[in-house]
């Protein structure tokens with residue numbers, strides 16, 4: 156018989172509903188799965204857009220996809236992780252499609268089912284609620300708004316024990332997305348100009364990474380003044396308020412004719428248009444902000460064509476997580492990637508406060524302390 160253990164999970168019962176802490180049960184790990192005792196989990200804007208059903212993950216569900224914790228048990232096919240290892244949980248991927256084989260697992264052919272279907276790759280659940288009804292789970296191959304989570308071995312990334320585990324969860328999604336977009340996808344070069352449209356957790360991680368990459372002009376654009384001030388503290392050389400009527404003209408002046416690299420992380424189609432328009436010739440804009448499915452945007456075709464501009468979609472910073480997450484931990488421990496300045500800690504019972512503070516712009520990156 157399948158063994159279960161008692162857990163507490165934050166359940167999203169219906170569209171837009173608050174998270175409710177409930178007693179639930181999780182089964183022991185099978186195959187190449189690991190069971191992780193969650194120490195803390197980041198909260199990312201993607202948790203909110205799924206709660207609000209921009210992406211139709213079936214409900215009721217346990218969300219959460221920036222888990223950090225300690226391996227508690229391993230399935231019989233696990234090879235490289237052992238009980239007691241510290242891990243950061245990242246996105247799920249199959250590991251054997253053309254994208255995975257070429258080192259681009261965030262474009263896995265099974266990305267949607269493995270991260271957003273509310274079940275594992277075979278359509279099965281690992282969680283049951285207090286009435287023995289299955290809960291939609293395996294969100295980003297983890298569902299980390301819970302005291303325990305099941306992931307696959309390949310999305311549980313071992314991190315050094317000298318790093319503060321409680322802070323590391325966001326490296327699994329939001330921070331990796333912003334930093335990886337700049338370093339892995341855009342490949343921003345030393346001396347170049349970079350503009351972050353949106354100075355939230357993703358955009359500010361991109362600002363930190365632009366400094367690591369040696370960009371000499373780093374601009375943050377946002378509507379919230381406190382975020383612009385923090386961007387300056389983190390290494391932005393300039394800031395622009397997105398409400399200004401002349402955003403594009405200001406950016407062209409700051410970058411000497413247009414940006415070499417830009418990142419759109421607001422999910423607003425008009426901001427994407429501004430980002431394209433403020434690129435210089437041969438500039439590239441990375442797109443990470445996620446609007447509702449089906450959203451379209453407009454741009455001037457001849458401006459794109461004559462300027463040799465590029466628009467690049469990016470998932471999870473196109474990172475090889477086994478390589479990139481430990482690299483970010485090392486940069487953090489060296490003081491060169493102070494992502495902890497984005498983090499505010501909350502107790503598990505205050506998870507809805509964390510969500511509200513994030514949506515109001517009070518907190519950049521909530522991290523929920525769980526165990």
Ligand code: NAD
Nearest residue numbers: 200201332353354355356357377397422443444445470471
């Ligand atoms: P966030 O809410 O912390 O940041 C968004 C920022 O955009 C906020 O600071 C907000 O003030 C700013 N903003 C909103 N409208 C604006 C406008 N018109 N002009 C200028 N700034 C504006 O969210 P986040 O956690 O940083 O995530 C950003 C986006 O990236 C979300 O859409 C999220 O779903 C998405 N995301 C995508 C990936 C991926 O792999 N592609 C991964 C993680 C998150």
Ligand code: ZN
Nearest residue numbers: 199201328329
């Ligand atoms: Zn995320």
